[in-house]
Amino acid sequence: MKKIIFKEYFFATIGALLTAFGLAVFLMPHDIACGGANGLAIVLNSVIHVPVGILMYGVNIILFILSFIFIGKEFGAKSIYCTFILNFFVDMFDRILPIPKYTGNDMFLAVFFGVVISAAGMAITFSQNASTGGTDIIAKIFNKYFGLSLGIGLLMSDLIIGLLAGIAYDPTVGMYSIVSVIINGLTVDFIIRGITTDVTMMIISEKKKEILEYILKDLDRGASLINAEGAYSGQKKQFIYVALSRREKNEMIHKIQSIDPDAFITVQPISTVIGYGFKNFKQVI
Incomplete structure (x- = not known):
């Protein structure tokens, strides 16, 4: 159990580090607010001229207070940790141990690389059942009191931040901020699907005993035998019938090929598996 917890915090930290790198190197130098607490901090920076990393601490503290008042204690220790470790990394890259920033005139390159890198980091963090806080909290408040889905609430709050960036800086920055919000959402969704999607397999073979032995002993997975009748014969x-991770799927196909090259296999991607060896209810509710 301790190894699993360490692994989750380790990868969540790597995700926060990547997110901070994309923000500090590409997006913040061009005032591009792609939503979240960092986007709101970039907008506020234009008014009160306090370092973005410091403003992120303040914004997230206020948002967490709002979450405790309006939502309840739904944010776990891991999400609080990820929120503030992200703030720390942003502040470190920007102010404490500043690293070279992209200051070229091509705004598209800044948006593209900044959003892709930060979205990859966010996806890694989300895959460890953690959150970076920020507008996730606003989306939950919209969901609870106005019935909006979390996705729509998150998009609305991030788009409002993009519009505020256009007002605070100039319309071009605002438009690029809105584009970055859209690209960020699509990228996070695409990467999370690649990381977390599991599969179910249905296998018909004359050598099912050997295949079942491999599933139960080598993969340490459960399986079910389902009776059927050939429509033609x-x-x-x-x-x-067995549920597997994507990595195990490839191992399984290679093994079946060596046991029974004439086996019939179907593979179906699925978004969530709850049970032994996969996620538990707390990770998906």
């Missing part, structure tokens, strides 16, 4: 058959 009328023969009684059994097929194996």
